[in-house]
Amino acid sequence: MQPVATTFFFYFLAALTLAGGVLVITRKNPVHSALALIIALLAQAGLYLMLYAPFVAGVQIILYAGGIMVLFLFVIMLVNLERSQREEQFNKQWLLGIIAATALGALFITIFVRGRAIFPVHIAAVAEESNTQEIGLMLYGNYMFTFEIASLLLLVAIIGAVVMAKKRI
Amino acid sequence: MNVGTFILVSAIKTVIALLVLLTAVAYTVWLERKVVGHIQNRWGPTRVGPFGLLQPLADGVKFMFKEDLVPPHVYKPLYIAAPIIAVVCALTSISVIPIGNWVTVGGLRTPLQITDLNIGLLIILGITSMGVYGVALAGWSSNSKYSLLGGLRASAQMVSYEISLGLSLIGVLILAGSFSLREIVDAQAGSFWGFIPKWNIFYGGQIVAFFIYLTSAYAETNRIPFDLPEAETELVAGYHTEYSAMKFAMFFMAEYANMITVSCVATLLFLGGWHGPLFGAAVLQEILPVFWFLLKVFVFLFIYIWVRGTLPRFRYDQLMAFGWKFLLPLAIANLVLTGLIVALRS
Numbered sequence: 001m002q003p004v005a006t007t008f009f010f011y012f013l014a015a016l017t018l019a020g021g022v023l024v025i026t027r028k029n030p031v032h033s034a035l036a037l038i039i040a041l042l043a044q045a046g047l048y049l050m051l052y053a054p055f056v057a058g059v060q061i062i063l064y065a066g067g068i069m070v071l072f073l074f075v076i077m078l079v080n081l082e083r084s085q086r087e088e089q090f091n092k093q094w095l096l097g098i099i100a101a102t103a104l105g106a107l108f109i110t111i112f113v114r115g116r117a118i119f120p121v122h123i124a125a126v127a128e129e130s131n132t133q134e135i136g137l138m139l140y141g142n143y144m145f146t147f148e149i150a151s152l153l154l155l156v157a158i159i160g161a162v163v164m165a166k167k168r169i
Numbered sequence: 170m171n172v173g174t175f176i177l178v179s180a181i182k183t184v185i186a187l188l189v190l191l192t193a194v195a196y197t198v199w200l201e202r203k204v205v206g207h208i209q210n211r212w213g214p215t216r217v218g219p220f221g222l223l224q225p226l227a228d229g230v231k232f233m234f235k236e237d238l239v240p241p242h243v244y245k246p247l248y249i250a251a252p253i254i255a256v257v258c259a260l261t262s263i264s265v266i267p268i269g270n271w272v273t274v275g276g277l278r279t280p281l282q283i284t285d286l287n288i289g290l291l292i293i294l295g296i297t298s299m300g301v302y303g304v305a306l307a308g309w310s311s312n313s314k315y316s317l318l319g320g321l322r323a324s325a326q327m328v329s330y331e332i333s334l335g336l337s338l339i340g341v342l343i344l345a346g347s348f349s350l351r352e353i354v355d356a357q358a359g360s361f362w363g364f365i366p367k368w369n370i371f372y373g374g375q376i377v378a379f380f381i382y383l384t385s386a387y388a389e390t391n392r393i394p395f396d397l398p399e400a401e402t403e404l405v406a407g408y409h410t411e412y413s414a415m416k417f418a419m420f421f422m423a424e425y426a427n428m429i430t431v432s433c434v435a436t437l438l439f440l441g442g443w444h445g446p447l448f449g450a451a452v453l454q455e456i457l458p459v460f461w462f463l464l465k466v467f468v469f470l471f472i473y474i475w476v477r478g479t480l481p482r483f484r485y486d487q488l489m490a491f492g493w494k495f496l497l498p499l500a501i502a503n504l505v506l507t508g509l510i511v512a513l514r515s
Contacts, residue, residue, distance in 0.1 A: 031247075031309060038302070055348075058291030062335070066298025067328060070305065074324050077309050077317065131287075132348060 010050060016043035030076045034069060041065040055132040174277070182283050183264070190263050194425040195225035201474045208478035235414035240311075243411060247310035252412065252419035255303025259426035262296040265289040266433045267351050269443045269459040280351065281459065289350040290342070293434060294335060297389065301327045303423065304391075304398065304408050311411040319407025322485065323398035326388055329492045330395075334385035336500035337378040340507035341369050341438045350434075354442030368441035374510070377503045379439045381496055386431040388492065390424060392473060394480040395488060432469035440465050 020040025027033045041064045048057035139147050199214065199221065206213025214221030239245065266289075267282035286292055301324055308320015342348065345356040359367045369375045388395040399407030409420045436442060445461030447454050483491070 061295035
């Protein structure tokens with residue numbers, strides 16, 4: 001079957017992602033922020049599905065929405081919320097904020113205007129059935145080095161966490 | 170098949186699947202009370218209907234007409250949303266589970282499954298991992314110490330055991346080469362030397378993966394011996410302490426629906442799904458695969474109840490140590506071995 005109403009779903013999911021993202025930083029209660037982030041991540045998974053990347057979408061839900069966010073929520077539940085709610089939510093770095101926002105906006109506009117020259121117009125469609133296999137071959141073939149660097153970084157983070165958590169090793 | 174027929178067929182299948190699932194949930198509860206009763210030398214329900222068979226109906230009516238209390242100290246939006254999240258996640262995952270081969274009804278060929286996705290297994294894992302939020306948020310929004318402790322325990326336990334659960338399945342995925350549940354079952358057709366069925370449990374050391382899966386699945390569904398989130402002796406009722414009437418029933422339904430889903434996945438991945446001996450007339454050959462599938466699921470549900478009647482509860486530190494220090498290394502070792510076997514064979 002052909003996909004139906006793709007334009008509608010794209011704008012719907014994009015709006016959901018953006019709304020979730022905005023709510024994450026504007027809500028005062030951290031639990032509400034975490035929930036908004038979950039919604040944003042789920043909508044992102046939907047966008048991956050629309051790009052014919054079912055494996056990435058599934059992993060996005062399992063790892064980010066289902067795994068990491070549960071840990072976030074777990075930590076938020078343990079900390080004292082009353083104190084954090086009295087504290088100021090935003091710090092007053094107006095100048096830096098404006099500079100960063102302008103830089104990011106300029107980047108987006110450049111890509112929007114010149115995007116056709118930078119990105120390929122047609123990407124060879126990857127067969128949906130062998131999508132997972134293709135990703136695996138890419139990761140362990142073409143991008144082996146980057147992949148290993150990422151895992152090394154994660155290992156360093158794990159060791160750091162253990163060192164900080166344990167008094168005596 | 171045009172869009173209209175597609176939607177109609179899907180809607181019919183969804184309604185049937187939901188009805189069957191909810192009936193199965195109700196009668197799993199009945200079976201549990203009956204079997205645990207007999208294990209403990211009691212009768213279980215006997216009063217409502219023959220053998221107490223109408224007991225689930227009576228329970229359902231009771232849940233619906235009970236007063237739906239909302240304690241004043243709860244955070245209302247999430248308190249109401251939590252059981253809904255739990256039950257929706259539990260019921261949705263049934264949509265990708267195939268219970269049999271293709272059937273032809275009135276000239277329309279359709280699979281015995283709501284939808285056949287090529288990432289079926291990932292969808293089930295994803296939805297299950299979203300189900301944790303129902304429990305965690307129920308614990309937090311109830312604003313009571315027992316609920317919060319239950320919710321915290323549940324989220325920690327589920328996240329820990331999800332890893333071993335996922336890793337135990339990857340061995341099967343490597344052997345089948347697909348995420349689609351239908352293709353995984355198709356890969357298990359046939360037999361070794363004509364009499365041992367070619368199910369994954371007999372194949373490539375996957376029996377280890379099978380036991381890892383079963384153990385982690387018990388922890389994922391919060392069942393004895395891993396039912397610490399609702400340990401009555403310490404936490405009153407854990408995360409659903411503050412819930413009553415239909416909201417409590419939703420958590421209850423979610424737990425049993427999850428049990429059924431887990432049993433279905435175990436059947437599909439390790440016990441060859443609907444494969445079994447076929448004989449007799451053409452009509453019988455159409456029905457037998459579904460029968461074999463349901464029989465295997467029933468066996469798993471029975472084991473669930475049997476374990477509940479037999480084993481005591483783990484201590485919390487034992488649970489965590491068992492998950493991280495025993496199951497996880499074992500699952501990784503199994504994965505490496507399976508990969509090696511597949512690599513050497515090809």
